[in-house]
Amino acid sequence: xxxxxxxxxxxxxxxxxxxxxxxxxxxxxxxxxxxxxxxxxxxxxxxxxxxxxxxxxxxxxxxxxxxxxxxxxxxxxxxxxxxxxxxxxxxxxxxxxxxxxxxxxxxxxxxxxxxxxxxxxxxxxxxxxxxxxxxxxxxxxxxxxxxxxxxxxxxxxxxxxxxxxxxxxxxxxxxxxxxxxxxxxxxxxxxxxxxxxxxxxxxxxxxxxxxxxxxxxxxxxxxxxxxxxxxxxxxxxxxxxxxxxxxxxxxxxxxxxxxxxxxxxxxxxxxxxxxxxxxxxxxxxxxxxxxxxxxxxxxxxxxxxxxxxxxxxxxxxxxxxxxxxxxxxxxxxxxxxxxxxxxxxxxxxxxxxxxxxxxxxxxxxxxxxxxxxxxxxxxxxxxxxxxxxxxxxxxxxxxxxxxxxxxxxxxxxxxxxxxxxxxxxxxxxxxxxxxxxxxxxxxxxxxxxxxxxxxxxxxxxxxxxxxxxxxxxxxxxxxxxxxxxxxxxxxxxxxxxxxxxxxxxxxxxxxxxxxxxxxxxxxxxxxxxxxxxxxxxxxxxxxxxxxxxxxxxxxxxxxxxxxxxxxxxxxxxxxxxxxxxxxxxxxxxxxxxxxxxxxxxxxxxxxxxxxxxxxxxxxxxxxxxxxxxxxxxxxxxxxxxxxxxxxxxxxxxxxxxxxxxxxxxxxxxxxxxxxxxxxxxxxxxxxxxxxxxxxxxxxxxxxxxxxxxxxxxxxxxxxxxxxxxxxxxxxxxxxxxxxxxxxxxxxxxxxxxxxxxxxxxxxxxxxxxxxxxxxxxxxxxxxxxxxxxxxxxxxx
Numbered sequence: 001x002x003x004x005x006x007x008x009x010x011x012x013x014x015x016x017x018x019x020x021x022x023x024x025x026x027x028x029x030x031x032x033x034x035x036x037x038x039x040x041x042x043x044x045x046x047x048x049x050x051x052x053x054x055x056x057x058x059x060x061x062x063x064x065x066x067x068x069x070x071x072x073x074x075x076x077x078x079x080x081x082x083x084x085x086x087x088x089x090x091x092x093x094x095x096x097x098x099x100x101x102x103x104x105x106x107x108x109x110x111x112x113x114x115x116x117x118x119x120x121x122x123x124x125x126x127x128x129x130x131x132x133x134x135x136x137x138x139x140x141x142x143x144x145x146x147x148x149x150x151x152x153x154x155x156x157x158x159x160x161x162x163x164x165x166x167x168x169x170x171x172x173x174x175x176x177x178x179x180x181x182x183x184x185x186x187x188x189x190x191x192x193x194x195x196x197x198x199x200x201x202x203x204x205x206x207x208x209x210x211x212x213x214x215x216x217x218x219x220x221x222x223x224x225x226x227x228x229x230x231x232x233x234x235x236x237x238x239x240x241x242x243x244x245x246x247x248x249x250x251x252x253x254x255x256x257x258x259x260x261x262x263x264x265x266x267x268x269x270x271x272x273x274x275x276x277x278x279x280x281x282x283x284x285x286x287x288x289x290x291x292x293x294x295x296x297x298x299x300x301x302x303x304x305x306x307x308x309x310x311x312x313x314x315x316x317x318x319x320x321x322x323x324x325x326x327x328x329x330x331x332x333x334x335x336x337x338x339x340x341x342x343x344x345x346x347x348x349x350x351x352x353x354x355x356x357x358x359x360x361x362x363x364x365x366x367x368x369x370x371x372x373x374x375x376x377x378x379x380x381x382x383x384x385x386x387x388x389x390x391x392x393x394x395x396x397x398x399x400x401x402x403x404x405x406x407x408x409x410x411x412x413x414x415x416x417x418x419x420x421x422x423x424x425x426x427x428x429x430x431x432x433x434x435x436x437x438x439x440x441x442x443x444x445x446x447x448x449x450x451x452x453x454x455x456x457x458x459x460x461x462x463x464x465x466x467x468x469x470x471x472x473x474x475x476x477x478x479x480x481x482x483x484x485x486x487x488x489x490x491x492x493x494x495x496x497x498x499x500x501x502x503x504x505x506x507x508x509x510x511x512x513x514x515x516x517x518x519x520x521x522x523x524x525x526x527x528x529x530x531x532x533x534x535x536x537x538x539x540x541x542x543x544x545x546x547x548x549x550x551x552x553x554x555x556x557x558x559x560x561x562x563x564x565x566x567x568x569x570x571x572x573x574x575x576x577x578x579x580x581x582x583x584x585x586x587x588x589x590x591x592x593x594x595x596x597x598x599x600x601x602x603x604x605x606x607x608x609x610x611x612x613x614x615x616x617x618x619x620x621x622x623x624x625x626x627x628x629x630x631x632x633x634x635x636x637x638x639x640x641x642x643x644x645x646x647x648x649x650x651x652x653x654x655x656x657x658x659x660x661x662x663x664x665x666x667x668x669x670x671x672x673x674x675x676x677x678x679x680x681x682x683x684x685x686x687x688x689x690x691x692x693x694x695x696x697x698x699x700x701x702x703x704x705x706x707x708x709x710x711x712x713x714x715x716x717x718x719x720x721x722x723x724x725x726x727x728x729x730x731x732x733x734x735x736x737x738x739x740x741x742x743x744x745x746x747x748x749x750x751x752x753x754x755x756x757x758x759x760x761x762x763x764x765x766x767x768x769x770x771x772x773x774x775x776x777x778x779x780x781x782x783x784x785x786x787x788x789x790x791x792x793x794x795x796x
Contacts, residue, residue: 012141015042016028017044019044019114019134022130023127025115026044026115026116028112028113029043029044029112030043030101030138031111037050037051038050038056038059045091057072057096057098058098058113061108061111061113062108062110064108065108066102067102069128070097070098072095072096072097073119074094075094076119092117094119095117096115097114097120097131099131101135101142103139103142109139110138110142167184167265168181168187168265168266168267169264169266170265171261171262172261172262173260173261174260174262177199188235188245188266190237204219206237207236210234211233214231215231222249222251222262223251224259226253226259227251228250228264229249233245243268244268247264247267295394296309296310296312296316296317296396297309297310298310299392301390302389302391303328304329305326308321308325309325316364317365332365334363340362344360348378352386353380357378359377361373361376362376373399373401375398377394378393379392379393430749433475435676437471437475437769438675438768439673440468441472442682446683472769492535492537492751493534494536495646495647496533496536496651497648497651498563498565501539501540501543502561504540507773509544518558518559519558520559522562525564527565528563528564528570529648530651532645533645534570539572542572542614542625548610549574550637553576553635554579556577557577557578559575569640569641569642571640574638575635575636577634578634579631580630580631586627586629611625614639623640623642624639624640626638667684667689667710667711668704668709668713669681669694669713670696671718672695672719673715676715676745677693680745691713695719696720696726697714697720697722698720700714700723700726701721701726701730704730704737711742713743714743715744717747724760727742727760727761727762741783743762743763743765743779743782744762744765746765749767764781764782766778
């Protein structure tokens with residue numbers, strides 16, 4: 001037997017038992033097909049309630065259509081059923097006879113069948129008619145059960161709807177005055193169905209005495225005339241609580257036209273009334289506030305139609321509130337502002353309840369045709385299901401604020417333009433100064449190497465070299481600080497070797513130490529990683545500044561630079577045995593244009609910008625810089641910067657190629673200054689190399705296209721065709737010509753200018769004035785003949 005809550009277990013079980021008796025069979029079943037399952041609504045001796053559809057004989061019958069008959073006298077001989085689990089397993093069915101069950105529309109929905117564990121070769125198909133009658137009875141039972149189920153579902157849905165809406169039903173019999181309540185009416189009255197059986201007098205007795213008489217009069221009139229009524233009344237529950245209820249009644253007439261009953265619906269509206277009163281009070285308070293504030297307060301529908309506008313609208317825009325009610329907000333917003341306002345509202349709605357309120361600024365139309373800037377902050381009123389109901393907005397006049405902001409932005413643009421002009425002027429001035437200094441410093445350096453100079457001439461050349469180096473330092477300091485002030489300096493963090501960075505700075509001041517008879521020591525702690533991530537160029541610049549100051553202010557003894565690494569911070573300290581600085585003076589050293597005292601400037605020179613520049617650069621890296629000093633003993637200038645370790649394999653290094661550098665090496669130099677071409681020819685000529693010179697980029701392109709060069713030294717600023725354009729055209733060439741190494745040899749030394757050189761395809765950059773060691777090291781790296789070029793640099 002199967003139990004499904006339909007109440008059919010008894011009738012269907014009796015039918016299957018009847019089938020077993022009529023046909024003298026041990027097993028019988030009544031089934032229905034449901035999806036991919038065959039459900040046994042009743043059975044005898046099968047011990048299961050369902051099976052897969054594709055394994056059941058019922059499915060075969062249903063597939064044959066209404067009125068189908070299937071008799072299997074021996075299942076072992078049937079092509080499909082011989083492998084059925086009920087045949088091969090328990091209970092071992094050998095015989096089956098069945099017919100379909102159809103619903104009221106004639107559709108086959110299941111089957112009725114009898115079974116035996118032994119074959120019945122003599123089973124007469126005419127006996128199936130009795131089985132079909134059982135099937136028709138089963139179909140009637142199933143149809144009635146379905147009607148009952150649907151009626152039960154409808155009643156349950158009605159009960160749920162009443163509970164959700166808080167609405168109940170009632171009925172009053174006109175002849176007996178018997179009262180019938182639904183469950184929700186009992187709940188509203190605060191009584192239990194089983195504990196209270198309402199009569200007419202009991203029912204009307206629940207109402208407030210002031211409301212009872214009008215209700216009874218309306219009921220009496222309705223029973224007499226058939227007229228319905230609507231009443232809002234106060235109900236006193238059994239627990240003494242007062243509720244506000246709404247009832248709506250109508251009448252029912254018999255065949256003779258007389259009223260036989262009165263019926264209606266009944267709803268507790270206490271909460272709705274409370275909410276209505278609260279909303280009304282809130283609206284009164286809102287309107288009172290809106291009428292007192294100087295801001296515009298508006299309420300409008302989701303389509304932008306004004307529902308309410310506060311009186312402040314008149315003072316700000318000239319419109320009377322009544323002139324805007326019913327109009328769309330878009331009518332009074334400048335058309336150019338529609339897209340951004342609509343997008344802001346679209347985002348606001350998409351964010352849903354709790355989303356941030358947008359801050360809007362747009363132009364509102366004044367009644368005189370002009371526009372005023374308004375700052376608005378709308379909010380959306382949502383219902384309990386998260387659906388928007390209306391929009392409330394608060395706006396204020398922002399015309400003066402907008403004008404002030406526009407003035408400030410214009411002033412900022414003027415300041416930025418002035419800063420750009422200043423930066424461009426300084427960059428151009430730097431270029432113009434560096435170009436002649438290249439010849440001064442370069443040829444002075446060549447003269448110093450001459451063995452034919454007398455003592456006076458050598459002293460003169462030294463003075464030229466020292467003065468030109470000092471002038472270059474001043475140019476560098478002024479340009480760097482100007483860019484820092486304009487916040488135009490960026491950092492370029494890459495993997496670098498900290499030992500190599502410090503060694504590069506040490507190498508530049510090494511000759512100065514030798515000339516002054518000072519010792520120069522570099523120490524690097526084992527804690528310093530082989531590779532770090534940072535702006536190597538800026539770190540070397542700061543280190544070099546500290547070293548140059550130490551050498552400058554040290555008359556005897558020596559200079560030491562030490563590097564350590566702890567807790568992710570690189571510390572570089574430069575110590576000297578120089579003049580030292582008092583604690584009071586040390587506190588001002590890192591300000592611009594400041595040195596320890598005026599005599600220092602007179603004695604040692606300098607702009608007083610180097611340490612200020614260093615401080616700004618270190619602070620840009622998130623580090624600190626300082627000094628520990630004692631007058632007459634010496635000073636230690638140091639900086640610490642946070643740097644993360646880098647894979648040593650990422651650190652840029654030289655190429656592994658073994659290109660020989662000898663007299664056969666062909667070098668092309670493009671520079672519009674004859675003195676520069678002459679200088680580089682002299683420098684390289686002293687090392688056994690020769691170069692071809694051209695005056696502009698166009699000639700360089702033609703020279704590379706028509707000849708075979710191992711290296712090109714390219715200036716950037718040249719007439720006819722500049723070096724950047726020339727490099728692009730060379731890189732566009734096919735074959736070896738397009739791959740020729742190119743080194744920028746230029747007075748453009750700012751980081752962004754260096755990056756541009758690399759971006760167009762140049763392999764390296766050497767700034768003017770030319771440092772011979774730097775030039776040869778760069779040639780060595782680019783050509784991959786590091787050992788040969790280092791020997792040449794050392795010989796030079």
